[in-house]
Amino acid sequence: MEVNILPEKHCNFDCIFCPIGKSQNKVDTQKSFDKVDRSLVELNSMIENTKAELIFINSKGEALVNDKIGDIIDLVKTKGIPVRLLSNGYLLGRDEYIKIANKCDEIVGEIKVITEEDFQKVQRPIEGYTLVEYISNMVSFNKQYKGKFIFEITIIKGYNDDETSIQKIKNIINEISPSTIIVARMEDERFNKKLGITDERFEEISKELLNS
Template sequence: MMCGFNYKEIYIEDGRRVLEVNILPEKYCNFDCIFCPIGRSQNKIDTQKSFDILDSSLIELENMIENTKAELVFINSKGEALVNEKIIDVIKVIKGKGLPVKLLSNGYILNRSEYKEIANMCDEVIGEIKVISDEDFQKIQRPIEGYTFENHISNMKVFKEQYKGKFILELTILKGYNDDEEAIQKLKNIIKEISPNKLIIARMEDEIFKKKFGITDERFKGISNELIS
């Protein structure tokens, strides 16, 4: 399968010009979340795979970095970017240009030795949490069989303990799943356990899923204040 990368328009975040790149040809993920904007996971995997990345894709990445005057490259892919066996080459190209790398992972496989080494090459790593119980984890995130929510939290915690870069934890608040007071307390405990360098509180922005999972501005603000305090 041929894999050219695709890019988002450059944008400014925290004063830096960010180039966002997707390094997967279609969705390859170890989860199959019911609210995923990319759609269903036909390819549920957590082992690395070859996508026949051509040298031309890596050269194009170099050119994109130069032409856009990027100051940070964000690897944000259709699924779990770590399963692309050429991700190390991608990171090396970016580092070769003297730029920092931010990586989005759902966080589950960060503690596996082969993936830990790759993530450790990045300057910033984002891990994600969407639920607070294993029952909901199985029901709405539909992970690979054998995955548990407890391991999800533990994997991020153990990764963070040895990581020298900036670990960012992104919590998505979902109506009916993690938006009541009991859930907020559980989230507080999870934050304390993982001890991220930065916390991002998010909510469902996709129009299709807002109706079922969206929360009001007022509630979102209240929860955000409670978790960040």
């Protein structure tokens, strides 16, 4: 069962191709949201009614900024159900977020571009963020993580679909050493024309990365 724990987009990035839209709340520190207690009761009821086998926290932005995320994970775990958390991965280098992420059975981290210039230009992170630190945070997190680290790579035409980029991605995969690799591409029709790649090229890249 997928769960969104943010009422609107709150993220430390403001990617130009985000399907949720522009980030009005660019944050990387935790904040409180209204009606969380009521939502926990609803979540408890939904878990029991659906007989969910896994809870996937897949939110509008970076779920780690919800200051009740630890309570949400704890609730799910009391039911004996595993938790998968999607994070862009940048915050996995901070102690307070490492502690929360370590409660989860599965963590999904991701990467979309592989040059500093593109990272700043199209992912538009909080000022001071760097691509080197982004990758380093996921590397250091996974070295101490006991669960399953899933690394999702989105292939974007003109940004990371050439052979040089693919080799760089392979190097990043080797650094992070994830449990599982997911190779994805732009699915949103609004971005497909400019940023989508052909089925044939996607198949080539997928095979090369999955065999790395």
